[in-house]
Amino acid sequence: MVIAMNAQLSRLVDKVAVVTGSTSGIGEAIARAFAREGALVVLTGRRADLGERVMRRIIDDGGQAAFVPGDLTLPETRQAVVSAAVERFGGLDILVNNAAVARFAMTDEVGEDDFDRMVTLNYKAAYFMTQAALPHLLSGRRSRIVNIGTLGAVKSWPGASVYNSSKAALESLTRTWATEYGPGGVCVNMISPGMVADAPMSQPVLAQLDVDTQILSGVPARRLCTTDDIAAAALFLACADADYLHGVRLPLDGGLTA
Numbered sequence: 001m002v003i004a005m006n007a008q009l010s011r012l013v014d015k016v017a018v019v020t021g022s023t024s025g026i027g028e029a030i031a032r033a034f035a036r037e038g039a040l041v042v043l044t045g046r047r048a049d050l051g052e053r054v055m056r057r058i059i060d061d062g063g064q065a066a067f068v069p070g071d072l073t074l075p076e077t078r079q080a081v082v083s084a085a086v087e088r089f090g091g092l093d094i095l096v097n098n099a100a101v102a103r104f105a106m107t108d109e110v111g112e113d114d115f116d117r118m119v120t121l122n123y124k125a126a127y128f129m130t131q132a133a134l135p136h137l138l139s140g141r142r143s144r145i146v147n148i149g150t151l152g153a154v155k156s157w158p159g160a161s162v163y164n165s166s167k168a169a170l171e172s173l174t175r176t177w178a179t180e181y182g183p184g185g186v187c188v189n190m191i192s193p194g195m196v197a198d199a200p201m202s203q204p205v206l207a208q209l210d211v212d213t214q215i216l217s218g219v220p221a222r223r224l225c226t227t228d229d230i231a232a233a234a235l236f237l238a239c240a241d242a243d244y245l246h247g248v249r250l251p252l253d254g255g256l257t258a
């Protein structure tokens with residue numbers, strides 16, 4: 001594990017946050033936004049070179065971060081992430097379940113390997129990451145779980161059966177966890193983005209579409225979501241302003257589902 005520190009005070013000052021899947025894309029944007037607001041951030045993902053690069057960027061921005069490399073589908077990785085938060089930063093206040101994988105194919109063409117890959121990371125790993133974090137989230141400090149879902153869980157398209165249903169399962173967990181752990185001081189909520197302009201997962205899909213006619217014509221905001229939009233929403237759900245929000249799915253779809 002690599003660790004680096006610097007000081008900056010703001011909305012998440014002294015809060016310890018774990019952001020899964022923070023080696024790139026949306027997770028990186030959330031981690032950097034949290035660190036700018038004073039959080040002590042534990043980054044994780046399999047690509048150590050990228051994770052360390054994100055950590056360095058956080059340091060350069062004046063933040064504090066540690067990076068734990070590993071595959072989140074393995075129990076030992078999840079435990080190492082929690083241990084890093086507790087041993088290096090003294091606890092755990094915020095868990096962002098962001099790591100996910102998408103493979104798109106029609107249902108009659110989906111292989112069991114891809115099915116297992118998506119369900120094991122998007123649903124099962126988020127479930128047991130949360131289980132590993134809960135003893136610390138419930139330790140008396142007001143804490144947060146922010147799950148990253150997808151618009152596709154409520155408005156689907158052909159070829160996304162496994163990905164979208166894995167995220168629908170996470171959305172259901174969001175509500176269940178809100179009922180189970182809200183009384184213990186944990187606010188559990190979900191962000192549900194539409195297609196993101198500048199995140200890796202959407203690039204293969206965007207490359208095959210005429211964005212203006214096939215997406216934006218149905219989006220009142222007339223633009224795609226950005227990683228900055230998601231980081232801002234995650235920051236809101238993680239800070240004291242969202243203290244009375246429990247079990248909410250926050251749609252970041254520019255009004256597509258309005």
Ligand SMILES: NC(=O)c1ccc[n+]([C@@H]2O[C@H](COP(=O)([O-])OP(=O)(O)OC[C@H]3O[C@@H](n4cnc5c(N)ncnc54)[C@H](OP(=O)(O)O)[C@@H]3O)[C@@H](O)[C@H]2O)c1
Binds near residue numbers: 022023025048121148
């Ligand atoms: N992009 C979109 O349009 C969009 C829209 C709605 C929702 N989302 C959601 O936003 C989140 C991030 O997506 P993104 O577009 O930013 O894609 P991304 O850059 O591919 O992010 C996925 C992250 O998950 C990590 N990851 C993948 N497999 C892992 C594993 N086995 N163990 C540990 N970490 C693993 C990746 O890190 P490593 O490869 O280093 O392990 C990466 O950091 C996902 O939950 C996605 O479902 C995306």
